[in-house]
Amino acid sequence: MLKTIGAFALSLCLLAGLTAANAAGDPIEKRHELMEDVGEAAKPIGLMMRGDSDYDWDVVLTSLKTFDSVSHEFGDLFPEGSETGGNTEAAPAIWTDREGFDEALAMWREATGEAIAAEPQTLDAARPSLGGVFKTCKNCHDGYRIEDE
Amino acid sequence: MSLWLRSALLLLLIALAGWWLTGATRSTADELPLHTGDVTSGERVFWAGGCASCHASPVDGKRARGEDKLLLGGGLELDTPYGLFRVPNISPHDQDGIGAWSTLDFVNAMRHGVSPRGKHYYPSFPYTSYARMPIEDLIDLEAYLKTLPAVDGRIANHELGFPWSIRRGLGLWKRLYLDDAPVADIDVSNSELVLGQMLVEGAGHCGECHTPRNRLGAMLSDRWLGGAPNPEGKGRIPNITPGSENLAGWSARDLEYYFESGFTPEFDTVGGTMVAVQENLAMLSAEDRAAITAYLKAIPPVE
Numbered sequence: 001m002l003k004t005i006g007a008f009a010l011s012l013c014l015l016a017g018l019t020a021a022n023a024a025g026d027p028i029e030k031r032h033e034l035m036e037d038v039g040e041a042a043k044p045i046g047l048m049m050r051g052d053s054d055y056d057w058d059v060v061l062t063s064l065k066t067f068d069s070v071s072h073e074f075g076d077l078f079p080e081g082s083e084t085g086g087n088t089e090a091a092p093a094i095w096t097d098r099e100g101f102d103e104a105l106a107m108w109r110e111a112t113g114e115a116i117a118a119e120p121q122t123l124d125a126a127r128p129s130l131g132g133v134f135k136t137c138k139n140c141h142d143g144y145r146i147e148d149e
Numbered sequence: 150m151s152l153w154l155r156s157a158l159l160l161l162l163i164a165l166a167g168w169w170l171t172g173a174t175r176s177t178a179d180e181l182p183l184h185t186g187d188v189t190s191g192e193r194v195f196w197a198g199g200c201a202s203c204h205a206s207p208v209d210g211k212r213a214r215g216e217d218k219l220l221l222g223g224g225l226e227l228d229t230p231y232g233l234f235r236v237p238n239i240s241p242h243d244q245d246g247i248g249a250w251s252t253l254d255f256v257n258a259m260r261h262g263v264s265p266r267g268k269h270y271y272p273s274f275p276y277t278s279y280a281r282m283p284i285e286d287l288i289d290l291e292a293y294l295k296t297l298p299a300v301d302g303r304i305a306n307h308e309l310g311f312p313w314s315i316r317r318g319l320g321l322w323k324r325l326y327l328d329d330a331p332v333a334d335i336d337v338s339n340s341e342l343v344l345g346q347m348l349v350e351g352a353g354h355c356g357e358c359h360t361p362r363n364r365l366g367a368m369l370s371d372r373w374l375g376g377a378p379n380p381e382g383k384g385r386i387p388n389i390t391p392g393s394e395n396l397a398g399w400s401a402r403d404l405e406y407y408f409e410s411g412f413t414p415e416f417d418t419v420g421g422t423m424v425a426v427q428e429n430l431a432m433l434s435a436e437d438r439a440a441i442t443a444y445l446k447a448i449p450p451v452e
Binding site: 039040042043046049050052134137138141142145146 | 417
């Protein structure tokens, strides 16, 4: 009995290890994951901006930190050879206009940094800087992401 | 009467009927209401109608943004199965744009798809929807367009294959498919729904993208807003009726926020050709966006 459980646990570990390795090794998979995290993090901020939940700076800050950390990692996930496949929505422009893509990334990082530094304590005070961050999401998607469902 | 004469007469009759059938229907000056164009109202109609999405001149090969949306010099190319359309200059330039047009000329273009010289326009100019706009709105819109900068430069002709290259043939098409009657059956005592219907079916021309078409390019009214193949390539344009699996999870607030901000409930952003549409909807009032939402929630579901 113990043996079976042991084997089962071992295989679980192996399996987990394998998927982790896979995610680390596959830039497309990692891109999706990071941007999904970003979407999740944007949600509470958006609900506050919509007036559907109360403003809470601590929650906003947690989300902004997610944006900041992804903005540092994201740019390394577009090696040659990852232009297509895995349902990627990354647009060819990322490779043909790398400078512009890096600029879009920098705009996002800067807007996020400004919002963190401002430490706005009310929704009205936060609106300009958070709106500025959201604008940079759209700016990058508009030029560097294709939509093929 | 000899057989020869009889056949000749018959042919002449057919030709005349054909000429009549393919001819242009137009409004006359006395059909215009007594209404002075209101520039502020016209600006709202302009954004609701999305004129800039097609007529604003592209900047460095990309769609115009911000203030550049007000330079309606045309030049965007629409690649369709019928051929290449080049969107014309509609800035108030006297020679290159529509600066020399009368109000009646403008109303006829928008409601009947007919040029000042009596030629038919192709439905790549979505007058099939604009025909449902109130004439007062068109007069306001014209007044607003006149306030925009004149842009130099005439746009070259379309490059269409035969028989699409013959404008006259469109007369028959329009007799079959150009209809200014409302599409969806809604509760007309509800003023919000009536406003939503006017915005969606008229100026907003949402059906032009979201409704599938028959082989002749006419919208299928029984699948109104039910989703359609994407003319610009892969993928589909989504179903936006209450029958849509995706939209079933969107509250009215979600839809209004999507139109205002471009963010979906998952906080993904709007994409594709809807980006420009959303930017236009963001220019409208919250009441207009709420009316569009109410209409979308009220129309018959398409599965």
